[in-house]
Amino acid sequence: MRGDSEDQMGSVRWAFRCGSWTPTRCEWLFAARCIQPEEKERIGQFVFTKDAKSAMAGRLLLRRFVCEKMGLPWSQFTLGRSPRGKPYLAAPLQDDPASLIWSFNLSHQGDYAVLAAEQGKQVGVDIMKTVMPGSSSVPEFFRIMTRQFTPYEWSVIQSAGSEHQQLAAFYRHWALKESFIKAIGTGLGFNLQRVEFHLSPEPPTQALPVRLTTMHLDEEEQGDWVFEECLLDEDHHVAVALGADSLPSPVPLASPCPFTLLSFSELIGPASPLTEEDPTYWESFSTKVDAPQRQRDVL
Numbered sequence: 001m002r003g004d005s006e007d008q009m010g011s012v013r014w015a016f017r018c019g020s021w022t023p024t025r026c027e028w029l030f031a032a033r034c035i036q037p038e039e040k041e042r043i044g045q046f047v048f049t050k051d052a053k054s055a056m057a058g059r060l061l062l063r064r065f066v067c068e069k070m071g072l073p074w075s076q077f078t079l080g081r082s083p084r085g086k087p088y089l090a091a092p093l094q095d096d097p098a099s100l101i102w103s104f105n106l107s108h109q110g111d112y113a114v115l116a117a118e119q120g121k122q123v124g125v126d127i128m129k130t131v132m133p134g135s136s137s138v139p140e141f142f143r144i145m146t147r148q149f150t151p152y153e154w155s156v157i158q159s160a161g162s163e164h165q166q167l168a169a170f171y172r173h174w175a176l177k178e179s180f181i182k183a184i185g186t187g188l189g190f191n192l193q194r195v196e197f198h199l200s201p202e203p204p205t206q207a208l209p210v211r212l213t214t215m216h217l218d219e220e221e222q223g224d225w226v227f228e229e230c231l232l233d234e235d236h237h238v239a240v241a242l243g244a245d246s247l248p249s250p251v252p253l254a255s256p257c258p259f260t261l262l263s264f265s266e267l268i269g270p271a272s273p274l275t276e277e278d279p280t281y282w283e284s285f286s287t288k289v290d291a292p293q294r295q296r297d298v299l
């Protein structure tokens, strides 16, 4: 992962390490002013600090992206959600053809929030941290998850080696499947047995992302979908799904670029407030508890 803020033309990959962010009162209240009121309200309702921080980081990543890459002033656009939850730029409607061709998506899990955006392609991103299952053994956890993967995918997962390696293979597949359903925007309504991933022989690393994994949909290989995989650190798998061209004339895909890790100052740098300061928002945040030790959000 790079530490600078340089992006490849037409491609954005940003990460923020929300797990190690301990917001000060000033940071939290300012961040809350810089997102839409309904999102502030939603984030305020999380029980755990961990979830509130990652959702806040996600909203800031989205606004930073629209502001910096689509050229709209931070406080002068509205993000909406599709009926199934996928974020999009709702207003203003864009006349500039360059801004029409950006597609973007967000994921937050484990210690990071990540944003991927691409010009001219449908984009879905998913990050998964490899964690031991909270309340069951690995075989029992896999049994509960049977329907999420095809027999071929299970054969690959279960022959990956140690239990930790099997879990890493499991989460790698999970991130790939989620990246696809997030690119097409269907969310929970998609039968995951319809897609089957054939992994690249080389596992992803923290160096440059790889694009050798392929996807079969209803048993047919989908040559127009590209899956970019990398590790943010040894436990966090990221998959970016890049779909069919969203433009009449195809745009060549930029070569893969690693995720840029943003600091909080970089994340909030271009921000300007949308609402007034609300001191009770900090009081409510500071009484929340952090997440339980074990990952709760897999099931």
Ligand SMILES: CC(C)(COP(=O)(O)OP(=O)(O)OC[C@H]1O[C@@H](n2cnc3c(N)ncnc32)[C@H](O)[C@@H]1OP(=O)(O)O)[C@@H](O)C(=O)NCCC(=O)NCCS
Pocket: 054, 055, 058, 059, 084, 085, 086, 087, 105, 106, 107, 108, 109, 125, 126, 127, 148, 173, 174, 177, 178, 181, 182, 183, 184, 185, 186, 187, 188, 192
């Ligand atoms: C919401 C869903 C799209 C992803 O949820 P998730 O993996 O728990 O969460 P992630 O952190 O990766 O992504 C959440 C972000 O995706 C975005 N998102 C929400 N719905 C979306 C959709 N339908 N399509 C694309 N992106 C969506 C949002 O920005 C959301 O963050 P926000 O609410 O803070 O703005 C949904 O697909 C889901 O719950 N899937 C789980 C289904 C499953 O069983 N998967 C097994 C895979 S093997």
